[in-house]
Amino acid sequence: MGAYVYSIGATAAIFILLALSLNIITGYAGQAMMGHAAFFGLGAYTAAILTQTYGVNFFAALLLSMLVTGACGALVGLISLRLQADFLAITTIGINFVMVALFNNLSITGGSLGLTIVKPTLFGVKMGNRQFFWLTLILIVVLCLLIVKMRRSWFGMALASINNDAGAARSFGIDVSRYQILTFIIGTAIAGLAGGIYSHRMGYICSSDFAFVISIQILSMVVIGGIGTIRGPILGALLLTFLPEVLRFADDYRSLVYGALLVLMVRFMPSGLIGDNSPLVIGSKKLLGRRFAKKGGQKA
Amino acid sequence: MFLQQVINSLMIGSLYALTAMGATLIYGILGILDIANAGAYLLGAYVGYYVYHATGQLILAFLVAMTAIGLFGVILHRAVYGPILAKPRMLSIIPLVAAVGLFTLSSDAVRLLCGAGTKAYNFRFSTDVLHLGSVSIQTTWVLIFALTALLLAVLWFILNKTKMGLAWRATAEDPDIAKACGVNTNSAMALSYVLGYGFAAAAGIMTGILYNSITPALGEVPSYKMLAIIVLGGLGNPLGTVVAGLIIGFAEVMLSTYTQIPIPKDAIAFVVLIIVLLIKPAGLFGQRNKV
């Protein structure tokens, strides 16, 4: 595989992690999270500061940045208990802006000049796109397996219940608040992980890498692909990472196409391209008959 | 000096109130956060620019822009928001994503059609600045303030003294009961868009006049800042929006003049919002959350 493919692949892989993690919060738990890039950035900066300023090992830094990001995610989770959907949406946008402002103004994050990161070494070899690609790919596979297990567990049933009717969920023993906070922690921690990988792969980060517009991009990947599924965010991330490359000739029209795509998707296919209720999925189910029927009615 | 800043705050705050009014009116009826309202703001600024430069008549520019963009809003509702909201059971972020898409679309369309460069309104009074004691105010600010006050007064009148306004308030309170009482909820929704997008368009023109420049990126800051303002005021509450707009205007001017906090001016609205929501989760005035 050429260097170019590894380069795009590494980017796509990072965004797949981001999309999958956002889907946990918005798709499975049904929470409004419009500021995911803030946690992406928090993880990126935390890991970078740990390795560059404190000489922490790269992988340890990744773990620590997950902890830090998850802890902040817990705070947002607590906030989400007090605020209803639309208020929460705007608050998460606000958190995004405030975080970016902090990244841009604090000296520890390099201020408006950003941070330069020396790429870590793995078994004596300096990590390049190839290594980051494979590292992230492995993490994606692990994450998908963990999500599948979650969907088949009582944790998954709890989320599905809450997502459908929180009052009913409480009536059969589900502590809605607790599960809401847990999903925020998990979702943001994984975003932090993706951030840590991102900063070390790019070699340089600045506050604008984590602006609100990035949150929208991640959200779009989830929505366009199919919210509430595993395959949806993966496809969405792949699509929105590769499409701009494929359409390089029409670079000037990129935003236009992007905006139009969002509107058309939400208007005509709100379940996403390969979401559970999308025409594509329902159509192929009909074509392939009973092969798609799952045990006990549960969906993956 | 302090009085000067107070006057400045008042000017900026009232313009914010007008800019945010569209989003509040739409939320009041439909329960969606219409980021695309900032697209109306942008389009209004450009339509107004072209009409003004073609005819030299500022009032005409206002009227044409407000009417055209207002109608555009109604079309948008028919084509996009209406059908989306008619679908059963969806996550609240779905209409938000559509709004973002519309905003991106309109911003980029303006860029492609009108060019990425800055355009200048070049609207001037014969006296540039008025001096009242220790305070100096640009004459254009006075005009804008007067227009804003006028438009808000017109809104107040429509909402409180006309049958259409009553229909709007009834639909905002409870659309099902309103319909059952024979209220034409569809026209209430159309009114939201006509007024909401029309006001945004007017605010766009005013910004263009005040800062004498418009670019395709004009809507970016208002798109999210106005959301912070309407949430602060309690979603769907026009009076709350006016108060919130003024508060944010004051916060921005005062904090940037007298303090050194490391938060950029445009993020101040969000800091204020987060602090208020932690104390009052429904906003300053709000009880209405359309979930």
Place this chain on the structure above:
Amino acid sequence: MKELMRIEGLKMYFGGLKAIDGLDLTINQEETLGIIGPNGAGKTTLFNAICGVYKPTDGKITLKGQEVQGLPAQEMARRGIARTFQISKPLADLSILDNVIAAAGVHEYTGMRSYFRKSHTPEVVAKAEAVLEETGLRELRDKKASDVSLGYLRRLEIARVLVTDPELIMLDEPCAGLSNFAINEVTELVMKLKAQKKSIVLIEHNLPITMKVCDRIMVLSYGKKIAEGTPEVVKSDKQVIEAYLGEEDEE
């Protein structure tokens, strides 16, 4: 009869509104207790206070010797209080079977630990299917809850209640909004549960059914108990008749 739950001096005040104003009530085991009263009397509010949806303003609720007033809803559910809702609350995107399985996990939802336990084990599925059989919903097993009519949804809520092996079954107007045919089906189901000696509290506007099904009836009006006793006693109570005057309630 053994006492299951004792409510003493219960008060639910919402600002100036006294929804429940000093209520004493005993719920016994193996008994079907009916709660009736005109609209706005506070019946659902009482349910909500017992089930933990509301925190009582004052008063004591004792369940099998332990004080439980003010505990949150999910905690009451774990202690064996299972309820249905006046306005049906199905898990719309899930199948009928999954709706019941969701409720079957009442003791499994313990936070992170629930991640490690599989939900659709053969035991759980079998138990859920048994409950579906008992409530006559077996054919609808794989149907999405949003595709199913109200009569079935009401039975689904009862199925959700049953699968939790509750101490106390609380039914909030299970017959509301149903056709006569569906009302009969629901009534039959309740009679079946009664025959199984389950402890039931029932809110119902449909007086004939209430009189037929319940061992004991309590009458609420404006947040206060105005009568209590067997159906015959309550039927002829003057205050009860007065409270219902003007409410043509033989639906």
